Amino acid sequence: MAMYAERLRRTRGRMEELDVDLLLLSVGADLPWLTGYRAMPLERLTMLVLPVDGDATLVVPRLEAPRVVERPELFDLRPWEETDDPVALVAELAGAPRSVAVGDRTWARFVVELQARLPTSSWSAASVVTGPLRARKDSAEVAALRRASAAADRVAAQLQAGEVPLVGRTEAEVSADLGRRLLAEGHAAVNFAIVAAGANAASPHHNPGPRVIGVGEIVLCDFGGTMPDGYCSDITRCVHTGEPPAELRHLYRVLEEAQAAAVDAAVVGTPCEDVDGVARRVITEGGYGDHFIHRTGHGIGLEEHEDPYLVGGNCEALAPGHAFSIEPGIYLAGRFGARIEDIVVAAASGPEPLNVVPHGLAVVDV
Numbered sequence: 001m002a003m004y005a006e007r008l009r010r011t012r013g014r015m016e017e018l019d020v021d022l023l024l025l026s027v028g029a030d031l032p033w034l035t036g037y038r039a040m041p042l043e044r045l046t047m048l049v050l051p052v053d054g055d056a057t058l059v060v061p062r063l064e065a066p067r068v069v070e071r072p073e074l075f076d077l078r079p080w081e082e083t084d085d086p087v088a089l090v091a092e093l094a095g096a097p098r099s100v101a102v103g104d105r106t107w108a109r110f111v112v113e114l115q116a117r118l119p120t121s122s123w124s125a126a127s128v129v130t131g132p133l134r135a136r137k138d139s140a141e142v143a144a145l146r147r148a149s150a151a152a153d154r155v156a157a158q159l160q161a162g163e164v165p166l167v168g169r170t171e172a173e174v175s176a177d178l179g180r181r182l183l184a185e186g187h188a189a190v191n192f193a194i195v196a197a198g199a200n201a202a203s204p205h206h207n208p209g210p211r212v213i214g215v216g217e218i219v220l221c222d223f224g225g226t227m228p229d230g231y232c233s234d235i236t237r238c239v240h241t242g243e244p245p246a247e248l249r250h251l252y253r254v255l256e257e258a259q260a261a262a263v264d265a266a267v268v269g270t271p272c273e274d275v276d277g278v279a280r281r282v283i284t285e286g287g288y289g290d291h292f293i294h295r296t297g298h299g300i301g302l303e304e305h306e307d308p309y310l311v312g313g314n315c316e317a318l319a320p321g322h323a324f325s326i327e328p329g330i331y332l333a334g335r336f337g338a339r340i341e342d343i344v345v346a347a348a349s350g351p352e353p354l355n356v357v358p359h360g361l362a363v364v365d366v
């Protein structure tokens with residue numbers, strides 16, 4: 001496929017730029033992004049051996065080989081038998097590279113063994129090479145993210161319409177319900193479905209548990225999954241069972257304003273940290289500066305969290321095709337919390353939010 005050949009060309013270009021002689025990719029999203037093949041996270045080694053010049057080889061366990069869609073224009077397939085030593089095979093294919101970049105999610109036991117076999121090489125993480133390339137989505141990838149977000153939006157709309165029963169159910173039950181709805185709307189896998197009620201909503205990554213949802217509580221729902229084509233969704237909306245108290249309404253207005261201002265600020269050329277700064281300024285001016293305790297967003301694509309990160313200290317400028325979440329939150333420990341999250345794409349024409357369901361604090365279950 002021309003798309004993979006183009007990605008391979010750009011990857012080699014960046015390896016040259018960064019003086020990386022050899023790229024080694026195993027489990028994780030770099031390999032499917034580059035070749036269309038996703039390695040199983042097994043104790044048996046799968047590894048793409050990609051020299052900056054020279055042919056690439058995909059080393060796979062013999063029993064996995066039938067799953068590989070062969071692309072001879074991209075790589076040679078090299079299955080290994082159960083009695084072979086795959087690390088020795090990779091080392092042999094590697095030759096004597098001065099510098100190696102190895103996939104960030106490669107199992108440590110293989111990295112340790114490979115480093116022993118290639119003792120004179122210097123090592124870095126493959127994301128140094130692939131991160132900035134993968135961060136800029138092409139139009140097909142943006143379309144895939146748009147479909148993923150639309151599927152998540154349909155579930156969020158059901159939540160806001162009161163179609164997901166809340167009062168009297170546990171957070172865990174509602175989480176499982178949201179997961180089933182993600183699948184029903186077209187996802188192939190559920191990656192997470194945070195449901196945090198009342199004071200639990202003050203914990204950003206709360207693990208949905210046995211707490212029964214009552215009347216008069218905020219219910220923070222942050223959920224996402226992976227579509228059959230590999231691209232991810234991620235959305236956060238909050239609903240309230242019954243009328244929210246005035247203080248929560250105020251907090252929520254500040255949060256809505258911060259989220260909208262950050263989306264507006266996500267224009268091409270703006271440093272990532274400035275988008276974070278905009279959300280943070282609005283929340284600080286609203287009186288909740290100490291209660292926004294995480295970065296504003298993360299890139300999204302074949303992985304839920306990838307480059308670019310919208311965080312203080314990241315001065316990288318937004319570029320066309322960058323896709324990321326904008327998800328400020330305000331958390332009052334022991335009381336309540338709220339977060340609003342959309343996926344946004346930076347385009348020449350301006351920031352394009354892919355999630356379009358309303359942001360307001362919907363009142364449900366009354």
Ligand code: ZN
Binds near residue numbers: 205
């Ligand atoms: Zn999160």
Ligand code: ZN
Binds near residue numbers: 222235236327341
């Ligand atoms: Zn999320």
Ligand code: ZN
Binds near residue numbers: 298325
């Ligand atoms: Zn997120």
